[in-house]
Amino acid sequence: MLKIFSIGKTGKSGPQQPPARAGAAGGSTHLSAGEREALLIGILRGTAPGGVQMHERYDAASDLEDFPSDEVTAALTEIASDAQEDETLVALCAESLAGIWIARGAVERDVLVRLPPWGRREVEQRVARSAPELLASQQDAVAEVGDRDGRTLR
Incomplete structure (x- = not known):
């Protein structure tokens, strides 16, 4: 099996390029960003x-935070919203979602409310540390949205 993770100088694990392999023409094979994702x-x-x-x-x-595509957020959301999944894995997925949302400048409220309490706590703590205005703006945005009868959603 090909090893794709290692601990670097920073102490953070991350995707690593596989060793170069000689191809038929003597070239090397590397994974593209999309393939790594x-x-x-x-x-x-x-x-x-x-x-x-x-x-x-x-x-x-943890590493998927560096790939903020819709496919990645869907995968992270799938695992982070599964209360039957390993709690540590849920928390790590939620933390990566928070990082993506901070970079995008918006918290996806519909995803946040689906997270189990420990996942929601991870998001709220990370966003509160890095971009607390996103939590306040999310609460304001939700308060302004009404349903079909004109009632305010909470």
Whole structure:
């Protein structure tokens, strides 16, 4: 099985380029950003080829924050909103979602309310530390939205 994670000088694990392999023409093969993203999503979901250990899923949950695509947020949301999933994995997915939302400048309230309490707590703590205005603006935005009968949603 190909090792794709290692601890670097910073102490943070992250996706690593596989060693260069000589191709038929003597070139090297590397994963593109899209391929790394897809591989990390497979690892997060536990569907990557060759089997996946829990610590690899933890690493993938953290590393996916660096790939803020819709596919990544969907995968992180899927795991983070599953109350039957490992609590640490849920918390790591929620933390990565928070990082993506901070970078985008908006918290996805519909996702936040679906998270189990420990996942929601991770998001709220990280956003409160890094961009507390996003929590306040989210609360204001939700208060201004009305349903079809004109009532305010809470």
